[in-house]
Amino acid sequence: MSAFHLIELKKLLDVLPIMAVRTIKQLAVKGILNLDESTNRVTLP
DSSP states (O other), X not given: OOEEEHHHHHHHSSSOHHHXXXXXXXXXXXXXXXXXXXXXXXXXX
């Protein structure tokens, strides 16, 4: 699957949910992931 919903992705990570969101947002800022905050969809660039 090339896209995930942010909530689904949080459940897959082995960290606290708040840390998962923070990590995902940091990866998006660095350009490693694409995060559409209006729909909470995470995709690979």
